[in-house]
Amino acid sequence: MRIAEFDLERYFARWEFAVRHLLCASDVQAYPMSELLALADDEVRGLWDTLQLGYTESTGHPLLRREIASLYADVEPDEVLTFAGAEEAVFCLLNVALEPGDHAIVTWPGYQSLYEVARAAGADVTLHELHESDGWRLDLDRLRRQLTPATRLIVVNLPHNPTGMLPDRATFDALVAVAEEAGARLLVDEVYRGLEFDEADRLPTGAEAMPSGVSLGVMSKAYALAGLRIGWLATHDRELLARVAGFKDYTTICSSAPSEILAIIALRARDRVLARSRDIVATNLDRLDGFFEDWADRFEWVRPRAGSIGFPRLTVPGVRIDEWAAGLVEAEGVLLLPASQFGHPGNHFRLGFGRTDLPEALARLERYAARTLR
Template sequence: MNIAPFELERYFAKYEFSTKYLLSCSDCEPLHLQELLKMADTETLKLWNNLKLAYTESSGHPLLKEEIAKLYTTIIPDELNVMVPEEAIFIAMNCILEKGDHVVASFPGYQSLYEIANAMGCEISKWQPNFTNGWKFDVEKLKSLLRPNTKLLVINFPHNPSGATVSKAEFYEIIELCRQNNTLLFSDEMYRFLEYSADNRLPSASDLYENAISLFGMSKSFALPGLRIGWLSSKNKKLMNKIGAFKDYTTICNNAPGEILSIIALQNKHKILDRNLKLISENLQLLDSFFANYKNLFEWHKPLAGPISFPKLTTNIHIDEFCKILVTEYETMLLPSSVYGFQGKFFRIGFARKDLNEGLIQLESFVNRHTFD
C-alpha cells in the first residue's frame, strides 16, 4: 500500500518530546501507574501481582471485555475485539473496503479515518462542518454526499479536532440514512463520556445499527494512552470474524499488562471520568479568559465535548508561520490546520493537561511581543 505520510503524527514526532509546553494534546492528563493501582480492588490487584507475561487471548481478556461491554446498552463481550486504536482503524478499513468503493468521511479529522481508504483506491467525499458561531456538522450536507452505492460512512463525535457533536435526533437520523442506504457506518467514539453535559452524550452507533462498527479505547476519555488498548464493537458477526482473522497478521494479541490495567481503570471509570471532566472544566475557564483578552487575534467558541477545540487565527500571518514561531522561539506547540490538510487559519488546542496555564503564559508572551495586522 502506497500511503501518504500521517502529517499530524509526523508533526508530533518532530516536537512532542522536545518541546516544553504542549498546547495541542488530545488526551487527558495521563494517570500515573501507582495512581491507577491504588484504585484496584483485591481481585484485580491479585491479577496484576501474579501477571505472567505470556501471550493473551486474541480478542481480549475475558474480564476486560466484560468491563468494556458495560459501556454499552446491548453490546455483549462476544461482539468486541480489543486491539490498539490505530490498528483497529487500519484493520476495519481493510476488512470493509475495496478499490473503487465510495466513502463519505467527516473532515477535518484523524487522517487514518480517510487516508487508508484513499490509499486503497476508494473515492472519498468529505463531510465538512460550517464555522459560524462554532463548528457545526449539517446533516443536510451529509445527505447530499451520500450515494446509492456509498459503501461506508465514517463519523467522529465528539469530533477531533473541533469538539463539535450532533444532537441525538441528528445522530438517529444519520443511523437511519445508513440503514435505508445499506451503508456501513464506522463511528470513532474515542471521546465518548467527555461531554460537558450528559444531555449531549450520544449512544454508541454499535448499539443502534447492526451494520455499524464503533471505535473506543483507553487513550482519551480514560487518560491512559500509554496502555495502547482500544477496541471495536459491532453486531455484524461476519465483519467481526473477518477483523479477528486479519488481526492474526498484525499484533495477533494485546499486551498483557495493558489489559489488566485497563480492567482496573474501567472498574473505576466514574472516578477517572469525573477527574478528567473537572480538569477540562477548570481549563475551559482559563481559555475563556485568555480568548476574551485577545478577541482581536482569535475567534473562539467553546465546544460541547472533549478535550480539544479548533479556534481561528484572525490576523494576516499564516497559521503555519504562527505555530512555527511559537514552537521554535517559545517552546510551545500548537497544531496548525495544515496538518489536517484543512484550509483556513485554524489550530488545535488541547485543554485537559495540568500545565495548560504555563503554555498559555508562553502563548500570551508571544502575541504580546509581536505585531500582527
C-alpha cells in the first residue's frame, strides 16, 4: 500500500511537544487521571481496581460498547466496534467499504485521512470543497452534480474540522436524501459531536440517518480524553461491521485494557464530562469574539457553530500565513496551523479553543500581531 504523507500529523510531530502554547489543537483540555477516576461508580471502580492487563475482546469491552450504543437512540451494542482512536476506525472502514474503481465524495478542506485512505484503497475521490464566502456550508446542488454511477460513499465531518461548520437540520436531511437516491453509503465523522454551542443544533447521527449510514466517534475531542486512544464505529449495517472487524485483526486486534475502563467511566459520567468541555469552549469563544472584533481589519472569521476549532483568515495584504505563523512560534512559542497543512491555498489557519491556556496564548499572539501587523 502507498499512501501520501499526512501533512497535519507531520506538522504536529515536529511542533506539538516543542512549543509553549498549542493555539491550534483540536481536542479539549485533557482530563487529569485523578479527576476522571473520581467520577467512577462502584461497578467501574471495581473493574479498575481488579483489572488484569491481558488482551481484551477484539470488538471492545461489552460495557464500553453498551455505553457507546447508549449515545444513540436505536443502536445496539453489537452495532458498535471500538478502535485505537478514530484514526484506526477511518483506516479500517475505508479499506473495507471502498474497492478500486469505486467513487467517493469527501468534504474538503478536512482531516486528511478521510480522503487519503480512500485514495490509497484505490477509490476515485472527488473533494467537495467548502468555501469561506459561503460560510463553509455544504452545497448540495454541487454535491449532487459530483455523484457518478460509481459513487459508493459520501464522507462528511460534522461538526467540521477545521471550520466549525455545522449544517442545519434541513440541510442534513437533504444530504441523507442525496445519499439514499444515489445508493451511496454516508459516513459521518462525528468526533466533535457534543460540542454544539446551542444543543438544539445537534444533528441526528450517521448511524441512524439511513440503514447503511455509519457514525464515527471518539473519546478524544468532546470527551477530552485523547490519550485513551478509544474511538468507534456505529452502524446498523452489521455485515459491514463484521468485515471491518476482520480487517482490524491486522491493525491493533483489540483495545488497551486500561483505556477501555477509563472510557466507560467517562461515558457513564458524560453529562459532567461534556459540561466541562462546553464550558471551556464557551469561555474561550467569548475571548475570541473580542479578539476578532478588535482585529476585524486584520483577520476574518466565520464564527463556528460547534466544535473546538475554527478557520480564520489573515487579511493583511502581502503577509502570508505560513511565514507569519513561523514568526509567531519563534517569537512567542504559540503554534497555529496554516491552511497549507490541509493542502489549502488560502491565507487561513486553524485556531483551537479547547485549551485552558488560551488567554495567555491569545495575549502572546496579540502582542506579536501588534508588532508585526500594524
